[in-house]
Amino acid sequence: MKIGGKIKSVAAGVLAVSCVFAFAACGPGSSNAANTTANDEPVSTDLGDQKYELRLWDGAGLKTFDDQLITAFQKKYPNITIKATYDPDNTSQQNGPRIIASADAPDIARVTDINSAVRGHHLTNLDNYSDAYGWKLPDSQTEVYRVDAQGKIGSGSLYAIPDGVSMTGLFWNKNLAKKLGIDKAPATMGELEQDMKKAKDAGVLPMMMPAKEGGTSYIYQALLTNYEGRDAVQNWIIQKDGTTFNTKGAVKAAEQIKSWADSGYFPKDTLALDGSTALGRFCDGEGLFFPAGSWYTDSINKALGDGAGWIAFPGEKSGSSGSAAANAVTAFGIPATSKNKNAAAAFLNFLQSDEARQIAVDNGYPPIGDGAVPETDNQLLAQVLTSYEALVKSGNTTDYINNATAGMQASAIIPGFQSLIDGTKTPQQFVDSIQSQYEKEIS
Template identity: 80%
Template structure:
């Protein structure tokens, strides 16, 4: 099966990072909206009545969605789905308005779980989960759960992912072989040794797109390694008492600065965007490239069997980690006219057929079970890495998503200042926490 390339773009990657860009401002949860005039008894039998569902998502995911919709309609010929899409650069801000409208879609991408639940604009999916027997890994649903006190991270389920987007470390096997490196780094120490070997040989160790905050990917891996998965995830979901001002956060910042000073990163890192970094890495200009799974098709096409992927290595072997979240997280707005039919679509997202469609579009699938097949050898490595991470549970959401303004107001300027030396590692850590406290409630 061929991998669809249209979603393997920077836009798709940006959407993946931003799909929960407002994990902030939690409020009291609710299972329904008072304005909803159509309360359906929960049922999994949707095969009789002819129904037209409306679905809303971002335009960058149209190809993926169209394939899911076609397969669903084949299974349920009595149900049709009419999809509408917003431009990717406006879907984030439009999301809350879309799901709260009187004529809301039946299925919608949830861009801000906090305001959606606080405003009573989403259906509580617990009864559907019981009826269908959903068994999704906690790592894939934690940020879509809200408890009775309005806190993210546990409680009732309000959205279901259609696929997973994750970060990791690409590596050029051909260049590695020229340097005498025969296998991917298994630990942070191995990674450092490999980068030193590349630099000593006059080769670029790591392509670093710092212009758009790409440094956060490798930094978050170090942070997770030093602090542990739960500490990082608790900060992202704003658990009481969570703070960024930790020894691990400082140690990770110092490590990034040390690598910058050692010349391991691109000399023009501060001006390097993701698409340019992708092009250069695909041309064989660096040993490593920390980025996201959304680039697998492009890199596989360019480097073929010379392209490798691993989860970010930890302090010890087999302790790798990754940042990961939904490609789109679909929920059912409280004002949806056809909730049972919409729930059938959410259930379909977890089927073997939908999992295969996710892989065909370059994404690790939701749920557990046999890994779908792919003829993209690089994506195959991503799927294997993710399958292992699901078992260990060593994934978090993106630190960029901790608050709505974190990426633009703290992550991007903070890492640039850390790299150019205008901020010390401690000042960098303080700046991230300051933005967090400014927004978190």
């Protein structure tokens, strides 16, 4: 990895809104929008000198990122103008299916519910564009944007392209670790638990844990992946037939979370602690570990500097690349009613260029693709990029369990973890509640 150049400041508070729990509603759901008539256009990568005016729609938290991508794209294609509109992050998820399904849909749009969009024939199949441009993105970055002829997510035709990646992992305070006699990040979950016990015995908070908004799901999902394997977790998220959350591994992971809570490894106010408050406290030096997302990299790096570290969630055995939940910052698709599909596809192709990948990194995101890692002098982001590069090679990433259904986050994840931690639900009852919500929605 090269470390150089200059990283631009990211407003972590704003991005947290769009990139953290807004993800929870990015999974399959339903739409009552009426079918629209698709505008067919022969596939071509040659746009000539014709003037195009495209419209793009996204969530407001990504405006800075999108504006930079659009500016760079327009320099490459001076005959194409893109006008962007943005919805507030707390409404973009619910508005997404309606916007994509409208007769006057934008040419490029954030895909918030690929299941209903494809089922309603509201998105353009990108396979021909993929062939024409020669797109070769890693499967881990496109799996959840593929839908087969039976309407199942995970394989088949491609309907969206990510612009960058947000991923979960484990931040750690190296300065606190040094005071505790810990000189390296934990290589296994067992070592993580040993380090937390050492912190607790020394009067240091072992793990910053914002349980108010479902943040516990990040470390829980890492445990679940260790116990059940990547494919089992991913298959459940994408609603593959015959999958279930009610497994021994899911219960074991819940037991581990409950054990850590009972041992005092989480803040005393963990049930009332939201993500932004937890971030502020960790930046102030409270907490040895903080399981969170890469979207916090800029804030933590500014606060702790070289004292901040990041690793993928460790596995059960030393030597693995670890695991992470990862998803697109925005997955862009082309609505079926777009009148300028070839020009819109040129923008999706640009997202995979070295220039766009650098813009992603400049905004604090791992880039799509598996080419040379772009430069950054944010040492913490450099650690994120290194860990993501290894995860792309190992393939040990999944989508977020929060994304399994549209209502999973609000109806099951948040109340479920709160009830698990406070003892209202047993680990088995917690697991049952997750699967119950899942079955309720997919049926």
